[in-house]
Amino acid sequence: MQDSHALVQTAPGNSAPAEKQTDDAPRVIPRQLTPGQKAAIIVRLLLNEGADLPLEELPDELQERLTLQLGRMGLVDRVTLAAVAQEFADALDSVGLAFPHGLAGALDAVNGKIAPATAARLRKVAGVRQVGDPWLRLRDTPAEDLARMAQAESTEVAAVMLSKLDTAKAAQLLAQLPGPVARRITYAVSKTANVTPEAVERIGWSLAAQLDQRPVPAFTDSPDTRVGAILNQSPPSTRDGLLDALDEEDTEFASAVRKSIFTFAHIATRIAARDVPAILREVDQPVLITALAGARTEDDKASVDYLLSNISARMADNLREEIAERGKVKQAEAEEAMTQIVGAIRTLVDAGTITLVEADADGNED
Numbered sequence: 076m077q078d079s080h081a082l083v084q085t086a087p088g089n090s091a092p093a094e095k096q097t098d099d100a101p102r103v104i105p106r107q108l109t110p111g112q113k114a115a116i117i118v119r120l121l122l123n124e125g126a127d128l129p130l131e132e133l134p135d136e137l138q139e140r141l142t143l144q145l146g147r148m149g150l151v152d153r154v155t156l157a158a159v160a161q162e163f164a165d166a167l168d169s170v171g172l173a174f175p176h177g178l179a180g181a182l183d184a185v186n187g188k189i190a191p192a193t194a195a196r197l198r199k200v201a202g203v204r205q206v207g208d209p210w211l212r213l214r215d216t217p218a219e220d221l222a223r224m225a226q227a228e229s230t231e232v233a234a235v236m237l238s239k240l241d242t243a244k245a246a247q248l249l250a251q252l253p254g255p256v257a258r259r260i261t262y263a264v265s266k267t268a269n270v271t272p273e274a275v276e277r278i279g280w281s282l283a284a285q286l287d288q289r290p291v292p293a294f295t296d297s298p299d300t301r302v303g304a305i306l307n308q309s310p311p312s313t314r315d316g317l318l319d320a321l322d323e324e325d326t327e328f329a330s331a332v333r334k335s336i337f338t339f340a341h342i343a344t345r346i347a348a349r350d351v352p353a354i355l356r357e358v359d360q361p362v363l364i365t366a367l368a369g370a371r372t373e374d375d376k377a378s379v380d381y382l383l384s385n386i387s388a389r390m391a392d393n394l395r396e397e398i399a400e401r402g403k404v405k406q407a408e409a410e411e412a413m414t415q416i417v418g419a420i421r422t423l424v425d426a427g428t429i430t431l432v433e434a435d436a437d438g439n440e441d
Contacts, residue, residue, distance in 0.1 A: 103152065103154045104154065105154050105155040105157075105158035105159075106151075106152070106155045108155070108159065111140065111141075111144050112144065112148065113159050113162070113163070114141065114144070115141065115144040115145050115148050116148070116151060116155075116156065116159045116160075117159065117160070117163050118130070118141065118145065119145060119148070120156070120160065131208070132208070178197060182194060182197055191292075208279070209276070209279035209280050209282065209283035210239045210240075210279045212283055212286065213236070213239070213240070213279065213282055213283060213286075214239075214240055214241060214244055216286065218244060218247035218248050218250070218251050219251050220286075221236065221240075221244075221248050221251075222248055222251035222252050224236070224282060224285060225237075225248065225252065225256075225260065226252065226256060228282075230259050230260055230263045231263055231266065231267075232278055232282075233260045233263070234260050234261075234263035234264045234266065234267050235267055235270060235274075235275055235278050236248075236278070236282065237249070237260055237261070237264060238264055238267055239275065239279070249261070297331075298328070299328060299331035299332045299334070299335050300335045302332045302335075303332050303333075303334075303335030303336045303337075304335070306318070306332065306336055307336055307337055307338065307414075307417060307421070308414060308417075308418075310410055311338075311410065314336070314338075318332065318333065337417060337420070337421070337431065338413070338417060339366065339370075339375055339378055339413035339414075339416060339417055340372065340374035340375050340377075340378055341374075341378075342378035342381055342382065342416075342420075343374070343377040343378045343380070343381040344432065345431045345432045346381070346420070346429075346431070346432070347429070347430070347432060348385040349385075350423075350428075350429040350430075351381075351382055351385035351386060352385075352386060353423060353428060353429060354382075354416070354419060354420055354423065354429070355382070355386065357419040357422070357423065358415065358416050358419050359415075360397075362412045362415050362416070363394070363412075363416070364394070364397045364398060364401050365401065365404055365408055365409060365411075365412035366409060366412035366413045366415075366416050367379050367382070367383075367394065367398050368398045368401040368402070368403075368404045368409070369404035369405075369406070369408060369409020369410075369412065369413070370409070371406070371409070375413070383395070
């Protein structure tokens with residue numbers, strides 16, 4: 076099929092099926108066809124069967140040549156049709172492995188598998204994005220990135236972008252925009268009725284080119300998330316001191332860091348009750364007892380009560396007995412045990428087993 080598409084040619088005038096005289100009776104033999112004519116027959120046959128052929132992915136020149144060839148074919152006899160279909164089926168059976176077409180297709184195939192810097196460098200090769208549909212790539216772009224692009228473009232361009240996105244992604248885009256901007260763009264959609272397909276395609280390529288021009292970040296996580304992850308593993312005294320210092324330097328950044336921090340004290344407000352048993356299964360019993368027995372602050376004690384109230388009564392009673400037997404726990408030991416429990420929770424979150432309840436910048440439950 077690929078070879079036939081690639082070799083679409085202008086067909087000569089149709090001729091009547093050739094006949095060959097034998098000793099018994101005349102026998103109809105298949106017509107001699109060019110690769111382009113064969114491609115046209117296969118395309119027509121598949122379309123008649125209801126196949127969804129992505130012909131728009133072909134280069135414009137091949138789309139045009141194929142369409143012209145379809146218009147010239149006229150009638151095709153059954154013998155020729157059967158021969159072409161059999162040849163096509165044999166060609167498919169002989170295919171062992173198919174590779175993407177060109178560098179653009181190769182980049183799409185290895186997306187997420189090669190280094191971002193390498194992918195960005197290859198995408199800058201001249202013409203690499205000039206094959207295919209730029210809007211497919213834009214639809215896979217995070218809504219917050221699209222929102223930044225929409226605010227940097229004219230309202231009319233942003234309206235075209237909104238119109239080309241699927242409804243779910245368009246709704247996410249509007250949610251990322253300030254109210255007045257979102258209203259202007261939404262209203263501008265009413266002015267896009269006469270926009271030509273060529274203009275929409277040019278806008279798509281222009282926006283896709285902006286994605287290629289963005290620098291590739293060295294870190295996948297945001298700065299506040301990275302600092303929050305470090306402070307999660309820090310002793311409370313160190314964490315509180317650093318947060319106070321951040322407040323003096325950059326209040327907004329300090330608030331973002333606080334939102335990304337998760338400590339033992341946050342268990343009561345940011346862990347769903349159904350996830351408590353899964354968490355306790357990941358923690359060694361001596362570590363759990365040490366952490367529960369060592370709770371001193373009101374928030375830590377609230378987390379202890381929350382954990383005990385969301386397991387079976389029998390298990391909770393057994394843990395209370397062991398806590399009483401454990402007696403007084405040194406602060407350093409308690410903090411280390413609590414840190415291990417937090418680490419177990421983070422492991423479950425990263426694996427997608429549990430999900431933290433969202434909190435606002437002050438650490439309150441959303």
